[in-house]
Amino acid sequence: MEVRARAPGKIILTGEHAVVHGSTAVATSIDLYTYVSVHFATPSDDGDLLKLQLKDTALEFSWPISRIKTAFPESVLSCTPTSCSVEVAKSIAALVEELDIPEAKIGIASGVSAFLWLYSSIQGVKPSTVVVTSELPLGSGLGSSAAFCVALASALLAYTDSVSLDLSHKGWLSFTEKDLELVNKWAFEGEKIIHGKPSGIDNTVSAYGNIISFKSGNITRTKSTVTLKMLITNTKVGRNTKALVAGVGERMLRHPEIMAFVFSAVDSISKELTSILKSPTPDELSLTEKEEKIEELMEMNQGLLQSMGVSHATIETVLRTTLKYKLASKLTGAGGGGCVLTLLPTFSE
Ligand SMILES: Nc1ncnc2c1ncn2[C@@H]1O[C@H](COP(=O)(O)OP(=O)(O)O)[C@@H](O)[C@H]1O
Numbered sequence: 447m448e449v450r451a452r453a454p455g456k457i458i459l460t461g462e463h464a465v466v467h468g469s470t471a472v473a474t475s476i477d478l479y480t481y482v483s484v485h486f487a488t489p490s491d492d493g494d495l496l497k498l499q500l501k502d503t504a505l506e507f508s509w510p511i512s513r514i515k516t517a518f519p520e521s522v523l524s525c526t527p528t529s530c531s532v533e534v535a536k537s538i539a540a541l542v543e544e545l546d547i548p549e550a551k552i553g554i555a556s557g558v559s560a561f562l563w564l565y566s567s568i569q570g571v572k573p574s575t576v577v578v579t580s581e582l583p584l585g586s587g588l589g590s591s592a593a594f595c596v597a598l599a600s601a602l603l604a605y606t607d608s609v610s611l612d613l614s615h616k617g618w619l620s621f622t623e624k625d626l627e628l629v630n631k632w633a634f635e636g637e638k639i640i641h642g643k644p645s646g647i648d649n650t651v652s653a654y655g656n657i658i659s660f661k662s663g664n665i666t667r668t669k670s671t672v673t674l675k676m677l678i679t680n681t682k683v684g685r686n687t688k689a690l691v692a693g694v695g696e697r698m699l700r701h702p703e704i705m706a707f708v709f710s711a712v713d714s715i716s717k718e719l720t721s722i723l724k725s726p727t728p729d730e731l732s733l734t735e736k737e738e739k740i741e742e743l744m745e746m747n748q749g750l751l752q753s754m755g756v757s758h759a760t761i762e763t764v765l766r767t768t769l770k771y772k773l774a775s776k777l778t779g780a781g782g783g784g785c786v787l788t789l790l791p792t793f794s795e
């Protein structure tokens with residue numbers, strides 16, 4: 447039997463990085479998905495291998511089950527989401543090192559590590575073939591790491607007694623609220639392996655969908671009264687979320703007082719955005735006014751992201767180019783390259 451799960455990417459409207467330090471951020475899921483399929487070996491299948499096919503990077507890995515068993519002498523199987531210990535992280539790093547991932551694709555190593563942790567914790571050590579494909583650009587700020595972890599946790603949990611899914615059903619099924627919480631918690635453990643110190647906003651918006659306000663692990667699901675049209679420009683400059691998050695953390699240690707003001711300003715921006723999105727929009731005039739306010743909030747947030755040191759020359763080029771057309775833009779996700787958001791107003795001159 448094969449189970450296929452999918453989870454969406456996201457854009458962060460306001461609050462990236464500051465959310466890691468306790469500020470509010472606002473994010474929404476987007477219509478681009480990562481798909482994970484899991485096919486457990488039946489007695490008629492030959493081999494005793496755990497196979498992982500990463501289609502987006504054209505990489506394929508396999509481990510003899512006996513090799514994984516020697517790497518994890520103690521079972522890490524767990525019904526409840528658990529963090530990867532330092533010892534197990536070392537064993538996983540050794541397994542990943544043996545794969546000889548080409549230097550140009552080395553970013554994938556963290557994804558493979560998260561896979562090994564989630565797989566052995568949720569399913570134990572058993573043979574199967576796991577296939578991953580994504581419509582999202584990897585490492586571009588659209589939350590591919592979180593979509594990967596949410597889709598993976600969903601597919602793996604579907605085969606356990608921890609969730610209540612009718613697997614005889616064909617087509618997409620949704621998890622119950624309780625099961626979604628479990629998926630989200632496991633996905634967060636995967637994100638921790640990929641990002642180091644994630645806030646949890648990416649896996650949460652990928653698991654629950656729609657728009658959320660997020661602060662220190664608390665989620666407020668927001669129903670927006672406006673439909674915002676956003677242009678997403680991919681600078682195609684590769685970057686790594688873990689390094690950028692660490693860089694902001696170091697700046698925080700060097701200038702704690704100043705950065706506290708920066709994070710507090712971002713918190714106010716996200717709170718104001720949430721209240722604009724929720725307030726009634728009775729006519730065209732109020733829609734235009736709202737969009738103008740949102741543009742201003744995006745510009746202010748971008749300025750604060752620059753002061754955190756996460757902008758990039760290519761991001762600045764997109765900002766200057768869109769400004770020529772009087773359009774407001776900001777980076778989305780970790781920055782340092784990646785994607786830029788531009789608000790496209792509903793009524794333009
Ligand atoms: N489809 C995928 N296949 C393999 N690894 C993936 C996939 N999607 C995400 N990853 C992992 O997540 C990393 C990118 O995460 P990150 O740097 O947080 O950027 P973002 O989440 O913005 O795309 C990749 O380098 C890889 O380790």
Ligand SMILES: C[C@@](O)(CCOP(=O)(O)O)CC(=O)O
Binds near residue numbers: 588779
């Ligand atoms: C920078 C951050 O706020 C978002 C990172 O998003 P992405 O991985 O660049 O899609 C980190 C986090 O919240 O965990």
Ligand SMILES: [Mg+2]
Binds near residue numbers: 590
């Ligand atoms: Mg990410």
